[in-house]
Amino acid sequence: xAISNSNWRAEVGAVFEKEWLVERRARTGWITAxxxxxxxxxxxxxxxxGIKLTGSLSAGLLWVVWLFAATVALPRxxxxxxxxxxxxxLRLSARAHSVYWGKALFNLVQMSAxxxxxxxxxxxxxxxxxxxxxxFLISVLGGLAALTGTVTFCSVxxxxxxxxxxLVGAIALPMLLPLAALGVxxxxxxxxxxxxxxxxxxxxxxxxxxxxxxxxxxxxxxxxWKS
Amino acid sequence: MLFAAxxxxxxxxxxxxxxxxxxxxxxxxxxxxGHNGVGKSTLLKCLVGLMSPSEGRVTFPGEDARxxxxxxxxEQSLYGHLTAREHLxxxxxxxxxxxxxxxxxxxxxxxxxxxxxxxEFSTGMKGRLRIALAVQPEPSxxxxxxxxxxxxxxxxxxxxxxxxxQRARGVLVVATNDPLERRFGDLxxxxxx
Amino acid sequence: MIRxxxxxxVLVAMAAAFLAPDAxxxxxxALARIVFFHLPCAFLATGYLFAGSFYAVxxxxxxxxxxxxxxxxxxxxxxNELGYLFAVLTMVTGILxxxxxxxxxxxxDPRQTSFLMLLLLYSAxxxxxxxxxxxxxxxxVASAYAVALVLPAVFLIFVxxxxxxxxxxxxxPTQTIQQGQFxxxxxxxxxxxxFGLLMLSVPLFRLxxxxxxxxxxxxxxxTGAAARATITRKS
Numbered sequence: 001x002a003i004s005n006s007n008w009r010a011e012v013g014a015v016f017e018k019e020w021l022v023e024r025r026a027r028t029g030w031i032t033a034x035x036x037x038x039x040x041x042x043x044x045x046x047x048x049x050g051i052k053l054t055g056s057l058s059a060g061l062l063w064v065v066w067l068f069a070a071t072v073a074l075p076r077x078x079x080x081x082x083x084x085x086x087x088x089x090l091r092l093s094a095r096a097h098s099v100y101w102g103k104a105l106f107n108l109v110q111m112s113a114x115x116x117x118x119x120x121x122x123x124x125x126x127x128x129x130x131x132x133x134x135x136f137l138i139s140v141l142g143g144l145a146a147l148t149g150t151v152t153f154c155s156v157x158x159x160x161x162x163x164x165x166x167l168v169g170a171i172a173l174p175m176l177l178p179l180a181a182l183g184v185x186x187x188x189x190x191x192x193x194x195x196x197x198x199x200x201x202x203x204x205x206x207x208x209x210x211x212x213x214x215x216x217x218x219x220x221x222x223x224x225w226k227s
Numbered sequence: 228m229l230f231a232a233x234x235x236x237x238x239x240x241x242x243x244x245x246x247x248x249x250x251x252x253x254x255x256x257x258x259x260x261g262h263n264g265v266g267k268s269t270l271l272k273c274l275v276g277l278m279s280p281s282e283g284r285v286t287f288p289g290e291d292a293r294x295x296x297x298x299x300x301x302e303q304s305l306y307g308h309l310t311a312r313e314h315l316x317x318x319x320x321x322x323x324x325x326x327x328x329x330x331x332x333x334x335x336x337x338x339x340x341x342x343x344x345x346x347e348f349s350t351g352m353k354g355r356l357r358i359a360l361a362v363q364p365e366p367s368x369x370x371x372x373x374x375x376x377x378x379x380x381x382x383x384x385x386x387x388x389x390x391x392x393q394r395a396r397g398v399l400v401v402a403t404n405d406p407l408e409r410r411f412g413d414l415x416x417x418x419x420x
Numbered sequence: 421m422i423r424x425x426x427x428x429x430v431l432v433a434m435a436a437a438f439l440a441p442d443a444x445x446x447x448x449x450a451l452a453r454i455v456f457f458h459l460p461c462a463f464l465a466t467g468y469l470f471a472g473s474f475y476a477v478x479x480x481x482x483x484x485x486x487x488x489x490x491x492x493x494x495x496x497x498x499x500n501e502l503g504y505l506f507a508v509l510t511m512v513t514g515i516l517x518x519x520x521x522x523x524x525x526x527x528x529d530p531r532q533t534s535f536l537m538l539l540l541l542y543s544a545x546x547x548x549x550x551x552x553x554x555x556x557x558x559x560x561v562a563s564a565y566a567v568a569l570v571l572p573a574v575f576l577i578f579v580x581x582x583x584x585x586x587x588x589x590x591x592x593p594t595q596t597i598q599q600g601q602f603x604x605x606x607x608x609x610x611x612x613x614x615f616g617l618l619m620l621s622v623p624l625f626r627l628x629x630x631x632x633x634x635x636x637x638x639x640x641x642x643t644g645a646a647a648r649a650t651i652t653r654k655s
Contacts, residue, residue, distance in 0.1 A: 010321075011320065011321050011323070013320065018306070021309060021313065022306055022309060025308040084307075088302075089304075093318045093321040098321065153568060158551065160557065163551060171545075171548050174540040175568070178575040181580060209571070224560055226276070241646075242645075244646050248649075248651075265647045266647050279556070414653050416649055417651075419647060419648060420646075
């Protein structure tokens with residue numbers, strides 16, 4: 001039989017669609033992560049006792065909520081495959097790079113939705129001042145992309161390990177700390193603290209970090225996925 | 228066509244098997260037998276590339292493994308939230324081959340259940356879908372791990388038909404302890420601890 | 421013979437560290453000599469950690485080409501362990517320096533913070549190793565993580581402490597060291613200590629690789645009987 005030429009787009013699209021259908025129907029992932037994020041935002045807002053927070057503090061707290069939301073929501077993509085015993089079907093059917101991109105894109109959509117929801121809820125509840133919406137948006141999207149790239153990669157490392165639920169946080173969070181440092185540096189400016197130049201510089205760094213994460217991710221993923 | 232040279236697999240301290248060598252050509256069927264836990268499934272996983280052997284090597288010439296190798300195992304889970312048709316459609320796109328969902332459903336006897344969620348399937352129906360997925364790209368190497376497990380009489384007939392078709396097309400490897408399935412083999416490899 | 425030379429070198433360098441004249445430009449000049457150990461440890465930590473990632477790349481590349489690169493995996497873990505050891509020593513000497521110069525054990529100086537983050541990263545590396553029971557899987561996963569660590573490590577060691585808004589609030593005497601406020605004698609002692617530690621660390625590195633290889637060999641011998649295959653062709 002004639003096998004059609006390898007078509008990356010179809011392959012990545014199929015992996016993405018599989019994730020989308022399964023997660024949409026299972027719902028648990030979305031609901032757990034969304035609820036976790038919202039509860040965390042409410043907890044942070046409550047802990048503030050209505051005190052007006054500075055831009056730096058707001059940015060820092062928002063990043064803390066994101067970091068934990070990412071380590072709760074994103075590892076499902078690989079951990080669920082190993083736990084349910086479906087990973088081998090995927091290993092045999094799709095090339096490693098397609099699996100990475102399909103899953104990473106799905107995670108990016110998921111993290112963007114959850115991350116933006118958290119950001120909007122947070123700003124609404126805490127009443128942070130928005131000084132530079134453009135910088136805010138770039139900082140949020142760059143930050144969420146870099147978060148997604150890193151946590152997606154870390155989750156495949158722990159998918160077959162003992163205590164994977166806790167381990168993914170333990171290995172992803174240290175990798176995310178430099179990222180969080182950049183993220184907070186730019187977000188604090190968007191929320192009214194510090195110099196605009198420094199904020200934009202950090203935002204560019206953030207986008208660069210995200211790009212490097214996604215550029216190296218598939219190769220490292222391929223080395224780990226098939227073993 | 229399929230060569231295995233001095234294959235060995237070790238898990239931690241324990242060697243599962245060592246020095247396994249064979250070759251099977253087009254039109255030949257290799258049946259792997261041996262008692263439970265002797266390493267039949269592990270050997271099959273090494274053959275299809277799901278596990279890397281600790282020593283030795285497997286060669287299966289050229290082609291894209293996604294469409295050249297079909298594999299079905301009782302251990303293989305399916306997605307409970309996808310229908311059988313979605314399974315066949317999505318995995319065909321990943322492998323770059325036609326979905327042939329209706330044709331395959333007819334072949335394995337799942338026509339009526341094609342649009343039902345796999346989560347609602349019985350053990351036997353899942354077994355049939357796994358076989359449909361394995362033969363979907365018309366692979367030149369088909370590897371079946373306990374294909375008859377959980378299947379009824381009609382299901383076993385499906386397995387037999389699929390095995391015969393595969394021998395006409397390429398190489399067949401079956402791991403089994405079922406006396407009926409053992410008959411498929413031209414070659415028999417017995418693993419003994 | 422070489423061992424004796426190394427021992428003599430290290431003893432002389434250490435003695436020189438205590439005998440060298442006080443440095444200029446420090447709060448407590450006499451106690452600034454912690455730098456003689458602190459700086460070499462920081463260099464060696466950085467060097468070994470990057471060597472660990474280098475060997476991890478070599479292992480993964482070799483593996484995908486189906487070459488036996490077990491040796492690279494062993495070198496990678498040995499280098500990371502030594503790097504971690506030197507990073508801890510850098511941290512300890514840095515904390516001592518902080519106390520004697522700035523009067524406080526810990527003050528969230530950007531350099532201290534970035535090194536703490538680096539230690540956390542490598543602690544995660546060892547946690548990841550210990551979570552995988554299958555040795556083959558452990559090497560692959562740990563190597564991939566060691567390679568992925570390069571990006572945050574480079575950022576933490578080279579970029580973060582030099583960011584203008586960060587560097588300005590740091591007490592770390594980078595400027596004092598870089599702008600030639602150390603005199604020649606001071607540099608000589610510092611370099612002598614660096615080479616001393618380097619020469620000490622190389623045999624440690626080799627020893628660690630040999631220990632790993634020996635453990636592996638014993639491991640291989642203790643495996644007992646494996647299943648054997650008999651193949652028959654039916655007529």
